[in-house]
Structure formats: structure tokens, C-alpha cells
Amino acid sequence: MAEALNNLVQLMDPYLLQILVNIGIAIILALGLNIITGITGQLSLGHAAFMSVGAFASAIITIRFNIPFGLNLLLSGLMAAIVGAAIGFPILRLTGDYLAICTLGFAEIVKVVFLNMDITNKALGLTVPTPKSPIPMPIYVWLVAIIAIIFSSFMKDSRFGRALKAIRDDEIAAEAMGINITRYKIESFALGAFMAGVGGGLYAHFINYINPSDFGFLKSVDMLSMVVLGGLGSIAGTVVGASILAAAPEFLRFMSEYRMLVYGGLLVFLMVFRPNGLLGGVNFTDLVLRSLGRKPAIAEVREKQT
Template identity: 70%
Template sequence: MGDFLQQMVGHINPYYLQILVNIGIGIILALGLNVVTGLTGQLSLGHAAFMSIGAFTSALLTIKLGMPFSINLILTGFITAAVAALIGLPILRLTGDYLAICTLGFAEIVKVVFLNLDITNKALGLSVPAAVTSIPMPVVVWGVVLLTIICVTFIHNSRFGRALMAVRGDEIAAEAMGINVTLYKVQSFALGAFIAGVGGGLYAHFMGYINPSDFGFLKSVDILSMVVLGGLGSITGSVIGATILSAAPEFLRFMASYRMLVYGGLLVCMMIFRPNGLMGNVSFTGLVLRALGRKPHLKTVMEQKISETSRSGNGDT
């Protein structure tokens, strides 16, 4: 199995492979942030910090303990989630701008701490040995992507997910429904961090080198842009947004330093023409069902209803 996959991956141009993996990691991170910001409505400007914690934890677990990669990733996720829960408990009592600034501050603290710890090799960064797995890295990354999509979809449709949406909708009303708002916010924060931590672990082992400065404010904004571009709260949106924004720097490479301009312009246009994001307010399953002819378009439903009522109205007179 492993050999076959190795061979298959070997046939793909390494440059495209790299882009593919970047997209995969982008999707994982965006899906994680989507749980926090999209589903629960808590604006976080420090998602890269959790990626950073995940990357360094995972790297150290490999370097110092030589832990098998699969266990390493899961443990990394849990450690990152624990850190998120710990930091989330005090700061998630804040809302809106205040929370955003707090997460921003937290991310900077994480960066500075990693830049000064001996164990993370200070500003030199860590070289991470390649992961010891029989399955090639790109396949692992995309396996995790699929797993994350499945998990997050499941959460969206669960009782837990419904509660998170209620918290996003109106915290006071949610509390009045018997939802422990703080607890749910911390749980969603920890879940988002878990996913980010796993993403960070994959990143560390795929890149082979990590530096605390790679996970700065710009990285957080990058991830947030993916979620916003795709549409807050939409899983399909996050996947599309992450794909576009992870691939864009590569395709815009010929524009060298001007590519950030295009990037910015894209987001500005987005906010004007589709402020809810590409997939905001669009039900993907609804679209698919409609394409398959399983679900009539709203317009036809309305027309049917109108013709029915007018018919029954005629019958009365």
C-alpha cells in the first residue's frame, strides 16, 4: 500500500505537489478557524499562534522523543487544544473587537516566547526531520483534510453545532435557551486550535524547517482571509477560499512583489460584491440536490404556490 502510494506520488511534479500540500494545510487551518469565527462568531486574529504551537510541539515530539508520526499528530492536537482552552477561559468572556485584540496579543506573545526559548532554538528556528511514515506526506496531508472536512461537517449538523450557531446569533438569547455560552465558546476555541495544531504539525514535517516568525500576524490574517473569502460559517467556502488563497501566490509569482496588490484588490472586490463570501448564504448540499433535480428551485415553489392560491381563490368567488 505504502509503496504503491509512494510510486504514485513520485509521478507528480514535485512543484505541483508542494502547491497541493500547501493548499491542503491551508484548508485544514481555514476549517479550524471557521469553527471559531464562522460557526461561533468569535473573531480570532491569532489563529497562526495555534499553528505555531502545533508546529513546534510536533517538531519537538519528533526530535526529542522520536514519537511515531500518527500519535505525534494527535497528541499535538490535544496539547494545542489544552493551551487554547487555558487561554480561552479568561479571554472568551470578551466580545468583538476586544476579543480580536486579545487574540492578536496572545499570538504575539507566543511568537516572542518561541523566539527566546532555547528548546525552540530561538530565532534560528528548528530543522525538523522528515516524518517516518510509509505513506507519503502529501497523501497524509490530504487524508487529514478529508478527515477534518468530515468532522467539521458532522459538527455543523450536530446539537453542539446548533448551539454554537445560537451563540453566534445572540449570546443572551442562547443563554436564555439554557446554553452555557462561555463553555461552548471555549470548546469551539479548543476545537479550532486542535485542528490548527494538527495543521501546524503537518506543516512542520512537510517543510522540514520552522521559524517562529513564519507564524506572525500576517499568517493569521492569511487564514482569516481564506475563511472570509469563502464565506463565514460555510465549510465549502473555507475549502474554496483556502484553495484560492494558498494557490494564488504561486500563480501570481510572475508579478513578484506586486502580487500582494492583487491579493488585496481581490478582497476589496469581494467585500463589495459578495460581502458574505463566495459561499456565504449558499447551501452547497442544496445546490447539489438542485443540480440533480431532487430539490425544486425556490422560484418554482413560489410560482406553484401562487398559482394554487389563485386557483383556490377563483373557486371561492
Template identity: 80%
Template sequence: MGESLQSIVNLVDPYTLQILVNIGIAIVLALGLNVITGITGQLSLGHAAFMSIGAFTSAVITLRTGLPFSANLLLSGLITAFVGAAIGYPILRLTGDYLAICTLGFAEIVKVVFLNLDITNKALGLSVPPARSPIPMPIIVWVVAILSIIFVCFMKESRFGRALKAIRDDEIAAEAMGINIARYKVQSFAVGSFLAGVGGCLYAHFLSYINPSDFGFLKSVDILSMVVLGGLGSIAGTVFGASILAAAPEFLRFMSQYRMLVYGGLLVFLMVFRPNGLLGGINFTDLVLRAIGRKPATAEVNERHRK
């Protein structure tokens, strides 16, 4: 089975394959931030820190143990989720700019810690051995990306997701309705951190080398740009935004020094002409239902109200 899957992967040009894998990893990372920022409304500028925790955890587990990659992937996500919940409990009492500054400070602390730890090889970084799995890494990345999309879709439409959206819209009203705001915020942070840790694990094993400097402030800005470009809270928008901005460095290679300037100009353009993002307000579940010829739940509810 592994050989047949590898033969399928070999049919794709290596350059195109790398872009596709980068898009898959970006989707997982952006979905994690979308849970925190888009669905729950908590602005985080430290998503790269959780990505680095997942990446280095996965690398150390691979180097020190003989766990299969599936267990490694799950363990990296769970450890990152635990760290996210532990950090989220005290800092999620803050809101707005204060929360953003706190998460930014946490990201810089994590980066400095990894730059000074012997287990992470300090500033030299770590060479990560190939994943212990019969399935090729590109296929693993896209399977995880698709599962992440399905998971976030179901989570958003669940009772838990509706509570998160209520907190985003009005915390006071949500608390008056009996929603435990602190608990839901921490759980949201843990879910987003879990996906960031999974994305970091995939990133480490695909590139085969990681360095703490790879997970700085600009990496967090990249991920946040993907979410904002597609539309805060929109799963379809997050997938679309991640796909565009993950492939953009290849198309903008001739002006790589001005890449962030292009991103900034694009976001300003969006704020003026499309404040909700490119696909803001579009429900991914509704798109799937329309594609298979069924009416979305929102359309059925509207019809019942009209009758």
C-alpha cells in the first residue's frame, strides 16, 4: 500500500508537490487560529508559538522514542493543547488589544526559551528524521487538512460552537444566558492550539529541519492574514485565504523583500471594499449541501418562517 501511494505522489512535480503540502499545512494552522479569533473573537498574535511547540515536541519525540507517526502527531497536538489551555486560563481574562499584546509576548518568550534549550539544539535548530509511517507525508498532510476542515465544520455548528459565536458577538449577553465564558474561552484556545500543534508537527517532518527563528512574529502575522483575508469565522474563507497566501510566496518570489508590504496593501484593500473578507458570511456546510443538491438548513428555516 505504501509503495502504491508513493507512486501516486511521484506523479506530481516536486515543486508543485511542495506548494500543495504547504497549502495543506497552512489550512490546518489557519483553521486553528480561526477557532480562536474568527469564531470566538479573541485576537491572538502568538499562534506561531503553539506551532513551534508542536514542531519541537514532535521532533524530540521522533529523536528520542520509536513512536509511530500517528501517535506522535496526536501527542504533539495534545501537549500543545495543554500548554494553550494553561496559558489561556490567565490571559483570556483580557480582551482586545491587551490580549493581543499578551499572546505576542508569550510567543516571544517561547521563541527565546527554544533558542536557549539544549534539547532543541539552541540556535542551531534540529534536523528531523522522516516520519515513521508507510503513508507518504504529502498524503498525510492532506488527510489531516481534510479531517481538520470536517472537525471545525461540525464544531462550529454544534452547541459548543454556537456558544463560542455568542461570546464573540456579545460576552455580557452570553454570560446572562448562562454561558460560562471563562471555560468556553479556555476550551476554544485549547482546540485552536491543538490544531496549531498538529500543523507544527507536519511542518517539522515535511521540511526535515526546524529552527526557533522560523516561528517568529511574522509567522503569526502570516497565519492571521490567511484568516482575515478569507473572512473571520468563515471556514470556506479560511481554506481559501490559506491556499492563496501559502502559494503567494512562490508567485511573489521576484519581490520577496516586499512580500509583507503586498500583504498589508491587500488587507487595507479588503477593509475598504470587503470588510468581512473574501468569503465572509459564507457557510462551508451550506456550500457542501448545495453541491450535492440539498437545501441548507438556513434556507429551510427561512422557508418555514415565510410560511
């Protein structure tokens, strides 16, 4: 099986393969931010910090320890989740612009710390060896991306997800209904950070080189743009938004001088005519049920009520 997967990867065009891997990693990162910003309603501008924690943790584990790559990704995700929960406890009492500024400041602090640590090789960054895994890296990335999509879809419709959406809609009403707002915010922050850490680990081992400067403010803005473009809170929209924005710079490479101008113009155009995002309000689980010829759960409940 592993040999067949390796042969399949070798047959693909390397350039196209790189674009597909970038899309897969972007989907994982955007889904993590969607939990924080789209579902819970907490504006975060420091998601790249959790990605960097996962990337450097995964790289250091690979360099210093000989453990399976799957466990490596799990540990890097847990490290990012711990950092997310630790920083989330004091700052998630804030809302709106104040929260965004705090997460932005946190991301800059993390970058500066990594730039001055010997273990991260300071500003020189780390060269990351290719992991010893029977599964090729591109296949690994998309397996994790598919798992992230499935998990996010079920999480959103679970009791935990409904509590997060209640906090997003009205924190006072949610608290009045007995929801522990602080606990749920920290848990959503840690969960989003975990996915960012896993995405960072995959990024580090695919690129084979990481530098603290790669995880700056613009990286966080890229991930936020993916979530907003697809539609806040929409799993399907996040997947589509991440795919478009991850691939757009490559498809616009033929007009290198005006690439960023066209890129920004497309975002403005879509935000004007689709302010809720491309798939805002679309439920990914409902799309799957409709494709299988089944009715969404809400439609079944309404039929029973009538």
C-alpha cells in the first residue's frame, strides 16, 4: 500500500503537488481559526503564533528524538494547545478589538522569543529533515485535512459546538442559560491552536526549513482572510476559501507585477457582493446528506412539527 502511494506521488507533477499540499495545510489552519473566530466569535489576529509553536516543536522533536511522525504531530498540536489555553485564560475575558490587539501582541512576542532562542537557531531558523514515514508527505497532509474537516463538521453540530455558537450570538444570554463562557472560550481557543500546531508541523516537514519570520502578522491575516472569504462559521466555506487563497498566488504568477493587485481586488469584489462569504450559512453536514439523497436533520424536525 505504501509503495503504491509513493508511486502515485512520484507520477504527479511536482509543481501541482506542491500547490495541493499548500491547499491541504491551509485548510487545516483555516479550520482551526474558524473554530475560534467563525464559530465562537472571538477575533484572533495571532493564529500564526500557534502555527509557529507547532512547527518548531515538531522540528525539534524530529531533530532530537526518533519517534513516529504521527506521534510527532500529536505532540506538536498538544504543545500549541497548551500555549493557546495558557494565553487564552487571561485574554479571553476581553472581546472585539481589545481581544484582537492582545492576540496580535501575543503573536509578535512569540516571534521575538523564537528569534532569540538557541534551540530554534535564532534568526537563522531550522533545517527540518524529511520524516521517516511509510506514507508520503502529500498523502499525510490530505489525510489530516480530511480528518480535520470531518471532526470540525461533527464538532459544530455537537453540544459543545452549539454552546460555542450561543456564545458567539449573545454572551449574556448564553451565560444566563448556564454556559460557562470562560471555560468554553478557552477550550475553543485550545482546540483551534491544536489544529494550527498540527498544520505547523506538516508545514515544517514539507518545506524542510522554518524561520520565525515566516510566522508574522501577514500569515495570520492570510488565515483570517480564508475564513472570512469562505464564510464565518461555515466548514464548507472555510475549505473553499482556504483552497482559493492558497492557490490564487500561484495561478496569478503569470502576471507577477500585478499579482497582489488582482489578488486584493478579488477579495474586495467578493466581500462587496458576498458580504457573508462564499458559503456563509451553508452547513457542510447538510451538503453531505443532500449528496446522499437524505434530508438535513433540521428539515426532518420541521416535517415532524408540521
